[in-house]
Amino acid sequence: MRYFNLAENNLHGMLPPSLYNWSSLAVFDVGSNMLYGSIPDDIGCKLPKLERLGLGFNHFTGTIPSSISNISSLISLDLTQNKFSGYMPPTLGRLAALQYLELGNNEIEANDNKGWEFITSLANCSQLQQLALYKNSFGGQLPGSIVNLSTTLQRLNLHDNRVSGSIPADIGNLVGLELLVIANTPISGVIPESIGKLVKLIELALHNNSLSGLIPSSLGNLSQLSILSAYQGNLEGPIPASLGDLKKLVVLDLSMNYRLNGSIPREIFKLPSLSRYLDLSYNSLSGPLPNEVGSLSNLNRLALSGNRLSGKIPDSIQNCVVLESLRLYNNSFEGSIPRSLTNIKGLRILVLTMNKFSGNIPEALGSIRNPEGLYLAHNNFSGSIPLVLQNLTSLSELDISFNNLQGEVPNEGVFRNITYLAVNGNANLCGGTPQLHLPPCSIRKNKKKMPKSLVISLVIAGAILFSLSVILLVWILCKKLKPSQKILAQNSIADDHYKRIPYHALLRGTNNFSEANLLGRGSYGVVYTCILDNEERTLAVKVFNLNQSRYSKSFQVECEAMRRIRHRCLIKIITSCSSVNHQGQDFKALVFEFMPNGSLDGWLHPKSQEPTLNNTLSLAQRLDIAVDIMDAVEYLHNYCQSLVIHCDLKPSNILLDEDMSARVGDFGISRILQENTSEGMQTSYSSTGIRGSIGYVAPEYGEGSAVSTPGDIYSLGILLLEMFTGRSPTEGTFRDSLDLHKFAEDALPDRTLEIADPTIWLHNGQQDNTTSIRIQECLLSVLRLGISCSKTRAQDRAPTRDAAAEMHAIRDAYLLFAGKRIGEHGGPRLETFELE
Structure with missing residues (x-):
């Protein structure tokens, strides 16, 4: 038998050893199954005539036996995506007929002391065409001998390894290369000038590494190049105009090279071949957007965000007729949105956030066929929101926050069910859906004379309303003579939406309030998990402490607070219980939604565990949680009918849902102000005693000042500092005049990374210089806010x-960069270079 091919057959188990006894086999292929085991040590003796060995996409383990070098007829060796480990045999060069060596996605090793010898020996394989080493444990400096491989080599793939050092200066010797990928590695140094000799190159990927220096102008010699990907590095200086000679270029991505500067060469915009995307975002490019941008008639996506570009968007952009995504976030573009932009009927994503655009939002935006996201925030737009936007049925996200817009927010069409709508920061907007919490629009007086019949009707209606008002007033006065206001407040939670629950139902649901169901203890009560009769979901029950003299007041306050507030970032109350227990004592409890990920405190300060990815928070998660907390506090301070002061913002009162979104809870000592006045030093009807927890309570409370929104903001600031430094304000380090505020203030800006919570870095993996700079900028911003x-x-x-808006801006700016280019404000990521 010469051919044994069982590839892609859903096979399980270990291969029978007898299969290796067919010494006449030329093809042995069992790839793409679920097989395991190892390669026999003597395979070179058992299968001496083998030409093709295919074990890829299985679960094989062990090392690659050195006897495999004895199979002189071997043309193809495919071990892709298994769990092979150890070092490659240093004698692979004996395989004189070898053309394809596929080792990707294993655990094969190399370092500066051992393991790279096989590369040197492969120089003897004069017919080698493909060498795939990606996603292994290759480390140490990339050996210079790699440039001695055969000139027949067409594909060299090294991405996702720990390879360091620099790209050998003579990489241009590999003149047969069509694909070169050295990405997602710590490799550094400059891009060699000799790379311009690889004139057959079709794809070049040098992204996510520490390459620095200038982009060599010799890249313009690569006349066959289709994809050039060199984002997220340390490249610097101007983009060479010679890139305009790459007449077959389909993708150009030089984004996230912070030191790339100068203007964008006009020659690049004269490449009609650019069709998939052009991404030059997050550099330091300056100057205007050249009028030649209109030459990119085949381009799908253009991203220039995070630069220093200025001037107006040229009208010629209307010639980019197939453009789907235009991202100009965080530049200095000015003027109005050109009407010509609306001629691009297929535009799906338009990001103009954080520029200097002005004028009205053009009605012509309604002529775009299927827009999914319009992001116009942080500009100087004025006028009203065009009603025609209601008709954009495909629109799922609209951000027009922080402009100078005025008038009524539409509430019909797409505005009724849009996924994300941001209008905050426009002081003169009104109306809209209730979720926006905007003031109602005033009714304009009609200056025309009313018809006489209408006047008579209004007089009669007014008389009827007056009579009803008198009757209602008498009824209210009678009711006030019955139960006291305190009882009303206490029972206010038990309305039609929240029917009271009997004590025995809670007793059963918590397994008799057993320790196994205990979630935590607080000043005013104990919290248990609970599953009510006929319910499948888990709830949380807060049982108020009967031995605490102020428990009844706390229950009353929390009931009243929870009755008034509804927000996605506030803990949701399900029902309440005011009864007697089995001993005849008063019993009071509140039932809340259950938060499966516990409190923020448990994630910031994990107890008796080594910090791991599973019990700590990434930077992005902390930013999202901070935004949720800010949104909740802004709602309490600015959008409640009666303003609410929480009085006890701290990590243990921040609960985390299954998706790690935050909920602010525990309103047991909150205060409700008599009216929602403008922000500042509002006072409550009762303000005796210090309100809050040690370390988080505002200094003025200790001097007898009334509770206020600035008091909550103080707690919020300490909470932010704790979230991003990992230090509790009550830890022993802080004494005398040193507190968490001063600790952070003294460290900024020079020691920002030093004081940041070290567990953040568990989630960040390898960091190049650009990534470190962006992370430091983000941490510096959020700590300054704290x-x-x-x-x-x-x-x-x-x-x-202002604090909430700043927190949103910090989070959004970080996600745009460190969200691995998912796309601005949740928009789709620009298409990435697909690696093997």
């Missing part, structure tokens, strides 16, 4: 609305 919020004097603290 410091601004926790200043000693209440009048010096950031107002709630």
Whole structure:
């Protein structure tokens, strides 16, 4: 038998040893199954005539036996995506007929001391065409001998390894290369000038590494190049105009090279072959967007975000007739949105956030056929929101926040069910859906004379309404003579939506309030998990402490607070219980939604565990949680009918849902202000005693000042500092004049990374210089916000609305960069270079 091919047959188990006894086999292929086991040590003796060995996409383990070098007829060796480990045999060069060596996605090793010898020996394989080493444990410096491989080599793939050092200067010797991938590695140094000799190159991927220096102008010699991907590195200087000679280029991605500067060469915009995407975002490019951009008639996606570009968008952009995504976030573009832009009927994503655009939002945007996301925030747009936007049925995200818009927000069509709508930061907007929490629009007086019949009808209606008002007033006065206001407040939670639950139902649901169901203890009560009769979902029950003299007041306050508030970032109450227990004692409890990921405190300070990816928070998660907390506090301070001061913002009162979204809870000592006045030093009807927890309570509360929104902001600032430094304000390090606020303030900006919570880095993996800079910028911004919020004097603290807007901006800016290019504001990521 010469051929044994069982590839792609869903086979399980271990191969029978007898299969290796067919010494006449030329093809042995069992790839793409679920087989395991190892390669026999003597395979070179058992299968001496083998030409093709295919074991890829299985679960094989062990090392690659050195006897495989004895199969002189071997043409193809495919071991892709298994769990092979150890070092490659240093004698592979004996395989004179070898053309394809596929080792990708294994655990094969190499370092500066051992393991790279096989590369040197492969120089003897004069027919080698493909060498795939990606996703292994190859480390140490890339050996210079790699440039001695055969000139017949067409594909060299090294991505996702720990290869360091520099790309050998003579890489241009490999003149047969059509694909070269050295990405997602710590490799450094410059891109060699000799790379311009690889004139057959079709795809070049050098992204996500530490390559620095200038982009060599010799790249313009690669006349066959289709994909050039060199994003997220340390490249610097101007983009060479010679890239305009790459007449077959389909993808150009040089984004996230912070030191790339100068203007964008006009020659690049004259490449009609650019069709998939052009991404030059997050560099330091300056100057205008050249009028030649209109030459990119085949381009699908253009990303220029995060630069220093200025001027107006040229009208010629209307010639980009197939453009689907235009991202100009965070530049200095100005002027109005050109009407010509709306001629691009297929535009799906338009990101103009954080520029200097002005004028009205053009009605012509309604002529775009199927837009999915429009992001116009942080500009100087004025006028009203065009009603025609209601008709964009495909629109799922619209961000027009922080402009100078005015008038009524539409509430019909797409505005009724849009996934994401942001209008905050426009002081003169009104109306819209209730979820926006905007003030109602005033009714304009009609200056025309009313018809006489209408006047008579209004007079009669007014008389009827007056009579009904008198009757209602008498009824209210009678009712007030019955139960006291305190009882009403206490029972206010038990309305039609929240029917009271009997004590025995909670007793059964918590297994008699057993320790096994205990979630935690607080000042005013104990919290248990609970599953009610005929319910499948788990709930949380807060049982108020009968031995605490103020438990009844706490229950009343929390009931009243929870009755008034509804927000996605606040803990949701399900029902309540005010009864007697089996001993005849008063019993009071509240039932809340259950938060499966516990409190924020448990994630910031994991107990008796080594920090791991599974019990700590990434930077992105912390930013999302901080935004949720800010949104909740802004709602309490600015959008409740009666303003609510939480009074106890701290990590143990922040609960995390299954998706790690945050909920602010525990309103047991909150205060409700009599009216929702403008932000500042509002006071409540009762303010005796210090309100809050040690370390988080505002300094003025200790001096007898009334509770206020700045008091909550102080706690919020300390909470932010704790979230991003990992240090509790009550830890022993802080004594005398040193507290968490001063600790952070003294460290910025020079020691930002030093004071950051070290568990953040567990989630960040390998970091190049650019990534470290962006992370440092993000941490610096959020710590400065924490410091601004926790200043000693209440009048010096950031107002709630400003603090929330700043936190959103910090989070959004980080996600745009460190979200691995998922896309601005949740938009789809630009298509990436697909590696093997």
